[in-house]
Amino acid sequence: MSFFPDCSFGPPARLFAAAALIGVMMAAPASAQSNPDPVVATVNQQPIHLNDLKAAAETLPPQARSMPQQQLYPMLLEQLIDAQALLVEAQKTGLDKDPDVQRLVRMAQERAIESAMLNKLVRPQVTDEAVKARYDQEYAGKPGETEVHARHILVSDEATAKKIIAELKKGGDFAALSKQYSKDPGASQQGGDLGFFKKGDMVPEFADAAFALKDNEVSPTPVKTQFGWHVIQTLEHRTAPQPTFEQARDELRQSMVQAAIQKEVAQARSEVKVEKFNMDGSPAKATDTAEPPPAK
DSSP: OOSSTTOOSSOOSSGGGHHHHHHHHHHSOGGGGGSOOOEEEEETTEEEEHHHHHHHHHTSOHHHHTSOHHHHHHHHHHHHHHHHHHHHHHHHTTGGGOHHHHHHHHHHHHHHHHHHHHHHHHGGGSOHHHHHHHHHHHTTTOOOOEEEEEEEEEESSHHHHHHHHHHHHTTOOHHHHHHHHOSOHHHHTTTTEEEEEEGGGSOHHHHHHHHHSOTTEEOSSOEEETTEEEEEEEEEEEEOOOOOHHHHHHHHHHHHHHHHHHHHHHHHHHTSOOOOBOTTSOBOSOOOOSSOOOOO
16 A cells, blocks of 8 residues: 555656656756665565665655655655565466566557657756856846736626625725625635736736726726636736745746747657557548648
């Protein structure tokens, strides 16, 4: 039984899950690669190495990885011993010769090789220096993005929204009306307050209306979005401060990793010939060629 039931010690199930592995590997100290790799246990004389524990730890969620090694590694070692014992039993029964099992093993091996290839290609592109250069390009010396502080009341129909606007014009209390009418329970508990947000944080109809209002102004007409009808009051406009490099570093790194993966996959795809077939095996009309589609 696993101590971490949501985790797997196997390779990523999908190609693009390699991004998480790349992030972990790039964050690891360079000295880790030069550490000795002692045997920490054997099962029927088959060794389990320290690096096997490290590899298993890298597949765990951040909270588990943050545990002290003296606590985490003994638990992982017990799991690896259990897994090796099960493997011995499976081999005794010849399960490793089963065609379906061999297919799964082959797929897992291929995914591991894909992840290793992506790591080899992407690691040199996402160095600390490259991340800092991206930060300087996107943030340093540039003004922050405009934000608004707004609150809203969400209802199901336009007539109710118009009724609320009329009550506000007569001096009604926005927070009280939000608690009475709003379908947005999270916001209504705060009097409809959404805090500060950027334009891209909201659906376009809502954002356009909120940013167009002056400070303390209520939308003169209801605003319709996919969620219903909104009565919006913008409380304040401000220019958000730019994040520091430390605050932006992880997000920038992840964005750069994803972009590098997409580039490398596209390059690999452009160098192979792909023929697609229908689900019944008959030829499909559309066929990928070695030439990539034109960029949009």
